[in-house]
Amino acid sequence: MPKAKKPKVAVWKFASCDGCQLSLLDCEDELLAVADAVEIAYFLEASRAVVKGPYDISLVEGSITTPHDAERIQEVRRVSKFLITIGACATAGGIQALRNFKDVKEFISIVYARPEYISTLEKSTPIAEHVKVDFELRGCPVNKYQLLEVINAFLNRRKPNVPSYSVCLECKRRGTPCVMVARGTPCLGPVTQAGCGAICPAYHRGCYGCFGPKETPNTASLSAWWRKLGVQEQDLVRAFRGFNAYAEPFRKESEAYEQQ
Amino acid sequence: MVGEQVLIERTDFQRLLDALHQRGYNVIGPTVHDGAIIYSEIASVEDLPIGWTDEHEAGRYRLKRRNDQALFGYVVGPYSWKKFLYPPVLSLWKAKKTGKSFEVVPNTDEPPQYAFIGVRSCELHAIFIQDRVFTNGKFTDPHYQARRQKIFIVAVNCVQAGGTCFCVSMKTGPKATVGFDLALTEIIDDQRHYFVVEVGTEKGAEILQKVPTKRAQPDDIQTAKERIAQAAQHMGRQLDTTNIKELLYRNLEHPRWDEVATRCLTCANCTMVCPTCFCTTVEDVTDLTGTEAERVRRWDSCFTLDFSYIHGGSVRASAKSRYRQWLTHKLASWIDQFGTSGCVGCGRCITWCPVGIDITEEVRAIRQSELNRTQ
Numbered sequence: 001m002p003k004a005k006k007p008k009v010a011v012w013k014f015a016s017c018d019g020c021q022l023s024l025l026d027c028e029d030e031l032l033a034v035a036d037a038v039e040i041a042y043f044l045e046a047s048r049a050v051v052k053g054p055y056d057i058s059l060v061e062g063s064i065t066t067p068h069d070a071e072r073i074q075e076v077r078r079v080s081k082f083l084i085t086i087g088a089c090a091t092a093g094g095i096q097a098l099r100n101f102k103d104v105k106e107f108i109s110i111v112y113a114r115p116e117y118i119s120t121l122e123k124s125t126p127i128a129e130h131v132k133v134d135f136e137l138r139g140c141p142v143n144k145y146q147l148l149e150v151i152n153a154f155l156n157r158r159k160p161n162v163p164s165y166s167v168c169l170e171c172k173r174r175g176t177p178c179v180m181v182a183r184g185t186p187c188l189g190p191v192t193q194a195g196c197g198a199i200c201p202a203y204h205r206g207c208y209g210c211f212g213p214k215e216t217p218n219t220a221s222l223s224a225w226w227r228k229l230g231v232q233e234q235d236l237v238r239a240f241r242g243f244n245a246y247a248e249p250f251r252k253e254s255e256a257y258e259q260q
Numbered sequence: 261m262v263g264e265q266v267l268i269e270r271t272d273f274q275r276l277l278d279a280l281h282q283r284g285y286n287v288i289g290p291t292v293h294d295g296a297i298i299y300s301e302i303a304s305v306e307d308l309p310i311g312w313t314d315e316h317e318a319g320r321y322r323l324k325r326r327n328d329q330a331l332f333g334y335v336v337g338p339y340s341w342k343k344f345l346y347p348p349v350l351s352l353w354k355a356k357k358t359g360k361s362f363e364v365v366p367n368t369d370e371p372p373q374y375a376f377i378g379v380r381s382c383e384l385h386a387i388f389i390q391d392r393v394f395t396n397g398k399f400t401d402p403h404y405q406a407r408r409q410k411i412f413i414v415a416v417n418c419v420q421a422g423g424t425c426f427c428v429s430m431k432t433g434p435k436a437t438v439g440f441d442l443a444l445t446e447i448i449d450d451q452r453h454y455f456v457v458e459v460g461t462e463k464g465a466e467i468l469q470k471v472p473t474k475r476a477q478p479d480d481i482q483t484a485k486e487r488i489a490q491a492a493q494h495m496g497r498q499l500d501t502t503n504i505k506e507l508l509y510r511n512l513e514h515p516r517w518d519e520v521a522t523r524c525l526t527c528a529n530c531t532m533v534c535p536t537c538f539c540t541t542v543e544d545v546t547d548l549t550g551t552e553a554e555r556v557r558r559w560d561s562c563f564t565l566d567f568s569y570i571h572g573g574s575v576r577a578s579a580k581s582r583y584r585q586w587l588t589h590k591l592a593s594w595i596d597q598f599g600t601s602g603c604v605g606c607g608r609c610i611t612w613c614p615v616g617i618d619i620t621e622e623v624r625a626i627r628q629s630e631l632n633r634t635q
Contacts, residue, residue, distance in 0.1 A: 030548070037548040149545070156550050161543045165528060165564040168614075172532035173348040173559055177296035177338045180614045182321045190527035190614050204294070215565045216579060218525045225319070225615045 007056035007155065010042035012076050014062025014069050015096055015124060019141035020087035021045045021061050027144055034148070037155060053079035057154055060133075063089040063124045065096060070121070070130060077131040082154055085127045086147065088140035088243040092212050095140075097124040097246035124246070135160065140210040140243035143195050164215040166190050167207050170198035179206055186226045188239060191217035191249070212244035219253035233257045262459050265481055266473040268444075270453035273331065274305045276414075279470035280375040285412055288344060289377035290337060295323060297337035299344075302377065309334055316423040316496065316607060319616025329453065332378055332446050335422030336606055340383055340535030344374055345390065345407045350557045352403075352542065357551040371403070375412040379440065381433030382425075382604040384415055386535030388439060392598045393538050412463065415440035419447075419487035423496035424607030426620060430499065432604040434491040442468070445484035456484040497607060499620045500627060501591075504601075507627060508592040512584065516625045521580035523615055528561035530609035530617075531586065536602050539567065562586050587622060 011021055025046060027034060041051035058080035064070050077083055088094050099107065100123045108115045127133055137150050146162055153160035163169075167189035171178065179185040179201045187206030189198070193214040200207050213219070223236055231239075240254035268276065280287050281303075289302040292309045302308065314334040315322045326333045354365045379387075387408075394404040418427075418434035427433030436443045441464035444455040456476050459465050531537040541560035546553045560567055563582050568575035576582045594602030603619070610618045 033548045148548070152546055152548055155548065156546045158544070158546065161545060163564070163566060165561070165566070166525070168527040168529050169532065169559070169561065169564075172339075172529065175298070175339060175343065175348075177294050177298070177321075178529065178612055178614060181319055181612050182295045182323075182338075184320075187614070190525040190529070216526055216577075218523075218579060221523045221525055221615055 008041040010055040015065040016062030093246040138211040213249040265476040285375035286372040381436040382606040385432035415443040421494040424610040426497040426605035430605035505592040528563040531561040533608040
């Protein structure tokens with residue numbers, strides 16, 4: 001039997017910091033196995049050698065912030081069989097979605113000497129608002145094991161094991177005592193999706209919500225408890241306005257406290 | 261001799277640990293770690309939380325210094341012994357591709373032989389409850405059974421109660437009555453620091469042969485009894501269990517469920533810290549080349565959407581339905597399923613709920629509403 005052709009993988013960058021693409025290069029021990037299982041056909045951060053599309057799997061990093069990118073993502077979708085978005089920018093608009101709460105024209109006039117050279121959109125939006133996305137992988141940055149799991153699942157035609165429950169389950173499985181209960185440290189873990197391995201609470205810090213809202217998040221109840229712990233309203237707004245500020249449940253929660 | 265009571269001086273306590281180590285036990289006991297009492301491996305008496313205590317309230321836990329050097333002067337830690345008998349993550353088997361077929365390799369790792377030091381009566385009852393779940397003859401979990409068979413239990417009777425304790429209501433404490441190899445009551449007074457030790461099994465008696473002991477005098481036994489009685493009188497919580505099954509079954513539709521759902525985070529903390537909650541999920545994973553697969557069991561919770569996912573969607577989509585499922589299973593349908601309550605009154609779900617939801621308060625609200633209706 002002739003050896004099956006290796007699936008072609010492309011990695012695309014939109015408005016982002018490159019951290020999620022780096023997670024793929026950070027695979028180190030597993031990188032050779034990945035390179036063996038797939039053909040890295042387009043990955044400018046790793047190699048300028050480009051193999052023409054179409055591609056079996058496209059990993060898309062970054063959000064859509066310019067008219068040019070809004071067109072480019074359509075082209076990426078056309079040449080991709082499976083399109084997987086990776087990271088908070090691609091799945092929720094990223095930290096740059098903070099512009100969505102303000103007037104971007106005002107920023108441009110303050111920051112740039114020649115604002116007329118800047119062509120940007122009013123909002124930073126996730127990829128799924130522009131094209132059909134086959135799978136969204138959360139995180140800022142994505143977790144390398146979850147990234148491998150998703151690639152692995154697509155290669156083996158199975159559902160990825162990427163749960164959408166809270167960070168609390170990961171804390172409990174690794175044996176970290178709850179930082180909110182034992183230390184009074186405000187933590188976004190109970191409303192944030194698992195995936196990072198509950199790193200911050202293991203170092204006595206509250207969760208920053210890097211993986212975005214979990215399934216059915218009760219942000220209002222958590223906020224009310226944070227207020228009891230002494231968190232000010234403006235700090236609640238800031239807490240929900242992190243890397244996933246524009247993910248709907250976080251956005252609504254921050255807006256609820258901004259209005260008060 | 262089984263049933264006998266003896267004394268161990270605090271200064272000889274290390275000898276008990278030594279005897280267990282010599283017998284090849286992996287000795288697990290309370291330690292101070294990450295701002296909490298955590299059960300983990302201990303080498304010497306110095307690893308125990310000497311002079312520490314814990315404060316429990318709904319959604320709040322703090323370690324505090326005691327004004328004595330008690331070894332067991334705390335109530336319960338966030339994690340029960342469940343994590344040793346029923347590990348949070350366990351590989352069940354692996355499969356290797358062999359030509360056109362595949363070969364299954366079961367997990368035959370020999371589990372460690374544990375000695376648990378400081379098992380509270382409520383925790384002992386939690387182990388009995390999990391025994392009914394996992395080793396009921398009909399559906400036995402071999403992984404649980406292999407660990408359970410080999411454990412040596414040193415129970416510690418509670419001489420103080422925590423702010424969220426209600427073992428008296430659940431009839432599970434504060435005194436350990438059965439199921440231990442040795443049961444200690446720690447007594448500290450002006451001159452002495454010692455333990456009244458009750459021998460529960462031959463295995464326990466055998467270990468004690470390696471430890472200097474004295475016969476317990478009636479006075480010592482009386483003192484131990486009084487201290488335990490004191491704990492019983494200071495329960496932080498109460499739960500009226502009168503006809504509780506019928507009460508909850510009658511009120512599966514009740515506005516209180518909607519109310520608690522506004523507070524419940526569905527974060528699953530209560531189920532993770534509960535010493536009897538036993539739900540897991542299995543995940544099948546593959547390697548990149550598709551030549552190896554593995555089935556892994558992980559702790560799961562009835563508070564996740566995936567837990568009740570069947571064809572077409574999740575059965576319990578709302579927080580209300582998930583909280584109701586958990587509470588009514590724990591306190592009502594558990595009785596039909598396993599013949600006992602699923603709650604031992606340890607109070608962990610109250611203390612470790614990040615927003616302080618109190619199971620005793622929820623039941624009280626429902627009971628009270630019925631009384632109000634009849635008045």
